[in-house]
Amino acid sequence: MEPSRGAGPAVPPVAAVLPAGGSGERLGGATPKQFCAVQGRPLVSYTVRAMERIDWISNIIVVVSPENIETMKSIIEKYGHKRVTVVKGGITRHRSIFNGLKVFAENEFSSHLLQKPEVVIIHDAVRPFVEEDILSKVVMAAKEHGAAGAIRPLVSTVIASAADGCLDHSLERARYRASEMPQAFLFDIIYEAYQQVTYKRDLYAAESIIKESLSQEVCVITDVKEVVSQVGFLLHESLKSQIKVETISTSLSKNDSHLQNILSGQCYNFVCINDKKCAVQETQQLADMLEKSNIPLLYPVVVVLVHLDTSENISFSIGMEEITRMKKFAKEVKKKNILVYGLLIQYKDHLLLQETVNSAAALIMALIKDRNPELTGQLLVA
CATH class of the missing domain: 3.40.50.360 (Flavodoxin domain)
Known part of the structure; x- marks a missing residue:
């Protein structure tokens, strides 16, 4: 049975992590895309609202770059968002998502630990058009398989090149799918995976910081x-x-x-x-x-x-x-x-x-x- 509004996944709850740490460089402007106004309202506010209206999502974690923390907090206050926690992002998207997960497991990333969810949804903060039906399906699939994500048929032609740089062959589009957000994971699985993947990176980062200080x-x-x-x-x-x-x-x-x-x-x-x-x-x-x-x-x-x-x-x-x-x-x-x-x-x-x-x-x-x-x-x- 799929979760529905107000009656979705049972306790422990579902949480959503929204990485919103982009700098806006691809837009060529000073304002990051997630803070650009659409009909007078920041884009990220629409995405938060899309999650917020789903009662079975207990916590919404928005991860932003350090310089945009106050901006995000003011948006939450202005538009009356509830169940939202703002977290400082890392130097990469990978690190930012990990920081978002840490509010459920490590005190240093939150004044008090939030209730650890069974399933966590990861979704782009700049994609507000996400339906509850899609979210419920990836959540239930993640509960069953450990991880799940939305997919769509390939629209563009995807080609493979040979060693000399010339076209070798194109993929048969009917056989492949493009992976998209939202994605959902059992919290313990995704948290442990991020810990394993970031271990060497953390060592290199620590070494770099130490060398710089010396x-x-x-x-x-x-x-x-x-x-x-x-x-x-x-x-x-x-x-x-x-x-x-x-x-x-x-x-x-x-x-x-x-x-x-x-x-x-x-x-x-x-x-x-x-x-x-x-x-x-x-x-x-x-x-x-x-x-x-x-x-x-x-x-x-x-x-x-x-x-x-x-x-x-x-x-x-x-x-x-x-x-x-x-x-x-x-x-x-x-x-x-x-x-x-x-x-x-x-x-x-x-x-x-x-x-x-x-x-x-x-x-x-x-x-x-x-x-x-x-x-x-x-x-x-x-």
Whole structure:
């Protein structure tokens, strides 16, 4: 028996999730499609009303982008909509629907958990012309099979292309159907499915957020030599539009109070500039200071060891012995969650120095943002 108005599916109830997080880019206008007025009323209001008039739909979840939450709430108030909960959407439609489901299962997405439905309907917020008969049929089919959706005969011709891009064959339209909204699912099935599908995505998203938070500040350390300090200044100027920069002119062998303050402030990125053939010993002192500060315990610290080549020779002033020593050092401190990269700046043409420093800054930012442990010990050339 199919549900009808006022007497539909028994308890637990049916809920509807309406994703309405589109930006309206395809319309070419500033107003998202769901908020465009039709006869003086926003389109989304018509869709909410189509669900609201069905008594057996207990809760209507409208998922909108963060910037449109207040707009949606004002629409609900203005048109007197009932049984509606507004939820903040995610960065994708997939994430937005998942957020809509979470109001029945996770407290962080609702001030109080709504009663978990047996079946949830998912329907586009911009499609108000949906009949109760269709909704009841997909609900009952979902109760029986776990998932169901509306379909229609194919109208357009669908073609398959060959490897060379030419037409291979067209589908026999009578044998296929187009899938449409509304769709309905047993809540437990769809919620578990979204949890499984989003697991890896959530890991990647979390990793991206962490990397971004660690890439907010860099400490540039130079010695007191004029040529090194000059490069440090130019690098500071090139980096400061992208990241907060603290520049210190000191020897790492000294207990510099400014550096100690930066370490206590949990900085995760360091650039050490020198013109020595091998500065591994001084960099080891920085690594020891970082280890004592416990900064690398939670997240990896990036140290870019910049070698300033001031020789007039065409060949590099840093040889294989120094490169091998740096690789060995990088391998050792990598175990302590300190990622060391080498960067060579050739100071041969004063006129091209700024351009070279800009290239170095771009490489440094890439290393800081990517934090790739596989590149540690490599010598890059700006």
